[in-house]
Amino acid sequence: MLVDRFGRKHTSLRVSVTDRCNLRCTYCMPADTPDYCERDSILTFEEITRVVRIAAGLGVDDVRLTGGEPLVRSQLHKLVASIGGVAGVIKVSLTTNAILLADQLPDLHAAGLRSVNISLDALDEASFAEVTRRPGMQRVLDAIDACRSLGVKVKVNAIAMKDFTERQIVAFGEFTRETSIPIRFIEFMPLDADGNWDDSRVLSGQKILDLFAEQVGPLFPKGEPNASPATDYTFEDGVGTIGIIASVFQPFCSTCNRFRLTADGQLRNCLFGSDSGDVRSLLRDGSSDQAIADRMVAAVMAKKRGHGTDDLSFDRPSRPMYSIGG
Numbered sequence: 001m002l003v004d005r006f007g008r009k010h011t012s013l014r015v016s017v018t019d020r021c022n023l024r025c026t027y028c029m030p031a032d033t034p035d036y037c038e039r040d041s042i043l044t045f046e047e048i049t050r051v052v053r054i055a056a057g058l059g060v061d062d063v064r065l066t067g068g069e070p071l072v073r074s075q076l077h078k079l080v081a082s083i084g085g086v087a088g089v090i091k092v093s094l095t096t097n098a099i100l101l102a103d104q105l106p107d108l109h110a111a112g113l114r115s116v117n118i119s120l121d122a123l124d125e126a127s128f129a130e131v132t133r134r135p136g137m138q139r140v141l142d143a144i145d146a147c148r149s150l151g152v153k154v155k156v157n158a159i160a161m162k163d164f165t166e167r168q169i170v171a172f173g174e175f176t177r178e179t180s181i182p183i184r185f186i187e188f189m190p191l192d193a194d195g196n197w198d199d200s201r202v203l204s205g206q207k208i209l210d211l212f213a214e215q216v217g218p219l220f221p222k223g224e225p226n227a228s229p230a231t232d233y234t235f236e237d238g239v240g241t242i243g244i245i246a247s248v249f250q251p252f253c254s255t256c257n258r259f260r261l262t263a264d265g266q267l268r269n270c271l272f273g274s275d276s277g278d279v280r281s282l283l284r285d286g287s288s289d290q291a292i293a294d295r296m297v298a299a300v301m302a303k304k305r306g307h308g309t310d311d312l313s314f315d316r317p318s319r320p321m322y323s324i325g326g
Contacts, residue, residue, distance in 0.1 A: 001059045002259070002296060004269075004303040012062040012258035013055050015048055016325025017079065019263050021069040023097050024133040025121075027159050027188055028321040031133060037323075041264045045075075047283045049082045051261055054292050056088035064093045064117075066325040068263065071100040081111035091115065095157075099136045101143035105150065115153040118144060121164075123171035131164065144181070155243075160185040160203040166211060173216035176240035184230045184243035189272075189321075205244035209233070212242060229255075253306035259299065260325055267296060268324060269303040275319075276302055 002010035019037050021029055043051075052063055063083050070076055084092045093115040094108070101108075101116070120140050122128045128137035147154045158165065158172065165185070172183045188202045212219050219233035219242055229252045230243030246252075260268040265280025276299035282292050 002055075002300045004300050006254075006303075006305055008254075008256060008303070009059065010257050010259050010300050011060055012064070013052065013060045014064050014066055014258055014260040014325050015052070016066050016068065016261065016263040017048065017070045017076065018042065018068040018073045019323045020072050021067060021097070021322050022072055022099055022134070023069065023136075025097075025119075025159075026131055026133065027161065029133075034322070037264045041280070043261075043263065043265045043280060043283070045079045045082060047265070047280075048079060048261070049086065050283065050289075051279060051292065052083050052089065053086045054289050055296060056086050057289075058293060058296060059088075061088055061090040062093075063089055063091070064095060066095045068322050068325075069097050069099070070094060071096055071104055077104065077107035077111040077113075080108055080113050084112040093117065095119070097132075098140040098143040102139065102146045105143065105146050105152070109150050109152060113152065116147060117155045117157050119158075120156050121158045121161075122168050123175060127164070127167060131159075131161075144179075148179070148181075155182045155184055157184050157186055159188050160205070160208055161188045162201050162203045165203050165208070169208070169211045169215045173212060173235075173240065173242075176242065177235065180240065182230075182232065182241035182243055184245055186245040187248040189247055202248050204249050205231075205246035206249075208242075208244060251306060259296075259303075262319075262323065262325055267299040269299050271324060273304070 004010070023029065024031055052060070065076070065079065080092055083089060092112060094113060095117045096119070098118045098120070118140065121131045122137070125135065125137050129135055144154055158168070175181070176183045185205065185208050187205060209219055217235050219235060222232040222234050222241065229247070230245050233242045233244070234240060260271065261279065262268060262275070265278065265283065266275040267277035267279055269276040277295045279292060279295060282295060
């Protein structure tokens with residue numbers, strides 16, 4: 001099993017399939033096209049499936065595909081089907097900006113995809129373009145409608161940033177109450193390519209709750225078991241769900257059960273850490289499954305107690321978000 005020094009059992013693997021993206025979100029990407037990984041350094045679907053199979057043998061049962069934007073990777077539905085066929089994997093899900101989702105959803109659904117997290121920070125076109133530096137909000141909303149029509153579970157993730165998210169509170173409150181789709185606000189993390197993050201730009205989870213109370217109505221804890229890092233709230237009548245992921249001011253490191261595989265084949269035991277083990281070299285030099293499993297075990301065992309954003313031990317991550325995978 002993948003258990004670290006602090007007794008945390010790791011059953012969730014985030015797999016980045018590409019570092020490329022079709023948006024340029026200010027909290028993640030630079031305005032101009034970055035220096036992406038060379039294509040031959042990106043893991044193939046067969047290599048990813050092998051890593052997942054080995055991880056499943058160590059107790060991983062939840063695999064989420066991420067990027068960059070995973071849907072810019074051609075034929076992604078084939079990887080979904082391949083991972084879904086791995087013994088021990090119970091859930092295969094996707095995190096996406098959804099610009100390309102509506103067109104690909106039929107194939108993804110046929111391959112077994114039943115859950116998506118959609119990044120959407122604003123519900124008006126001007127604000128959407130402000131944060132993504134690209135148009136496309138309506139395409140995201142159309143993709144959400146397509147998911148609902150196929151019965152694919154949707155959660156919306158919004159990055160909480162001062163002087164931006166405050167303008168979206170009412171719209172998101174109405175959206176979750178009309179659709180029953182959970183909206184999860186994630187505190188702005190120090191993972192932007194431009195390096196402009198500081199904690200004065202973070203809109204805290206508590207402030208979001210206060211804004212809802214002022215502008216929409218008070219929120220009350222749902223009190224339901226939740227395997228995700230979000231703390232869920234609902235309105236007085238029980239309609240709509242607002243989640244808070246307080247990753248900066250109230251980190252949930254003590255219950256973290258996830259680790260990551262980057263698109264170029266590096267293990268990362270913490271989103272805010274450094275590369276924790278080179279898997280690509282083992283995949284390509286004829287190493288055994290046991291050697292790869294041992295590297296996973298060592299990577300997880302080296303995990304720190306916490307990521308340190310809430311104390312003086314914090315060092316800015318060595319990669320921006322698009323190069324790590326969400």
